[in-house]
Amino acid sequence: MFTIVVLSFYSKHLIEKLVEKIDKKIPIIIIENSRDEDFKNEIEFKYKNVRVLIPKENLGFSKGMNLGIQEAKTNYVFLNPADVLLPKKCLDDLTECIEKFNNFAMLAPTYKDESIYKNYELYSEKPKINNDISSKFGIKEVDIIDGTFIIKKSEFENIGLMDENIFIYFETWDLSKRTALANKKMYVCEKIKFEHLGGQSHDPKYNYKATLSRNWHYCWSKFYYFRKYSNYFYALKKTLPIFFKAIIKCVKFKLLNNNEEYKIHLAEVKGLMSAYLLKKSTYRPYES
Numbered sequence: 001m002f003t004i005v006v007l008s009f010y011s012k013h014l015i016e017k018l019v020e021k022i023d024k025k026i027p028i029i030i031i032e033n034s035r036d037e038d039f040k041n042e043i044e045f046k047y048k049n050v051r052v053l054i055p056k057e058n059l060g061f062s063k064g065m066n067l068g069i070q071e072a073k074t075n076y077v078f079l080n081p082a083d084v085l086l087p088k089k090c091l092d093d094l095t096e097c098i099e100k101f102n103n104f105a106m107l108a109p110t111y112k113d114e115s116i117y118k119n120y121e122l123y124s125e126k127p128k129i130n131n132d133i134s135s136k137f138g139i140k141e142v143d144i145i146d147g148t149f150i151i152k153k154s155e156f157e158n159i160g161l162m163d164e165n166i167f168i169y170f171e172t173w174d175l176s177k178r179t180a181l182a183n184k185k186m187y188v189c190e191k192i193k194f195e196h197l198g199g200q201s202h203d204p205k206y207n208y209k210a211t212l213s214r215n216w217h218y219c220w221s222k223f224y225y226f227r228k229y230s231n232y233f234y235a236l237k238k239t240l241p242i243f244f245k246a247i248i249k250c251v252k253f254k255l256l257n258n259n260e261e262y263k264i265h266l267a268e269v270k271g272l273m274s275a276y277l278l279k280k281s282t283y284r285p286y287e288s
Helices: 012-019 037-046 061-072 090-100 133-136 173-182 204-229 231-255 259-276
Strands: 002-008 029-032 051-054 078-080 105-113 139-141 149-152 186-196
Touching: 002 012, 002 061, 002 090, 002 133, 012 037, 029 037, 029 061, 029 259, 037 051, 051 061, 051 133, 061 078, 061 173, 090 133, 090 186, 105 173, 105 204, 133 186, 173 186, 173 204, 204 259
Parallel strands: 002 029, 002 078, 029 051, 105 186
Antiparallel strands: 078 149, 105 149, 139 186
16 A cells, blocks of 8 residues: 655646545645645545645645655545546556555656656666566566656655755756665556646646746756756756856846746746755745
C-alpha cells in the first residue's frame, strides 16, 4: 500500500476529478498551498480517504511534498502534482509492482505520450533486469526521475528529502542526484502509464501570475542546481545565455509598450540576478 500526496494551489477544478477515480482504500494527502479552508472541508467531507493539510504559507513544491511525505503513514509515498491523471490500471499495476519489486528508492510510471516529454533521464545504459515482473511492467533503471514518482521513505533516512531552498523546479533533479550519489536505485516502469495535463495545475485566472512565477523560479533554480553540484562559474556559464536573451526581450517589449511581455522576461532577469547575488528563492507573485 502507498499514500498518494498531491500538491495543490488553486487546483480545485482538477483535484476532485483526480480523487474520484482512486480506490477509496488508498490514503490521499493533499497539500493545499492556497489555504482554501472551504475546499478542505468540502473534499474531506465527500472523500473519507482524503486528508487536506493547509500550511500557514505557500510552501512551494519542495516543502509541500516534504510535508506530505512526513505525514504519510506508509513507507511508500506516491508524489503527484495536481495536473496528473492516474488511471485505475496505473495504480493497480504500481501496487502489484511494489509488492514484488521493492529494491528501489524511487520508482515512476511513465508518460502516456513520451513524444511530448519524458519524466526521466538515462545517461548511460544500465544492467537489464531479467525476471517476470520486470518483463510485465518494463522496469528500467535510470539516472534522473522528474515530477511523478513513488519514493520508499526508509531509503531516504540518510539522504534527506527535497532541498527546501528550492521553491519549485529542479527539486526532483536534486533529489535524484543525491539518490544516485548514495548508490540508491531509481527505476521507471515503461508499461505503466499516466497522463499529465501540462500547465493546468492552477485555476486559469492565475495563468499570468503563474507565468511570472515559472520564469523567475526556473531561472533561479537552474543556477542554484548547477552551483550546488559544480561551482559558481559553471552555473554562470549555463545561465548567462538565458540572462542576456531575457534582457534583449525586455528592451524589445518595453519599446513596443507591451508591458505584460516585458514583465514576463523581467522575471527571468530578476530570478537570475537574485541567484547570482546568492539570495534565497523568495519571490511569490501570487501574493502580490
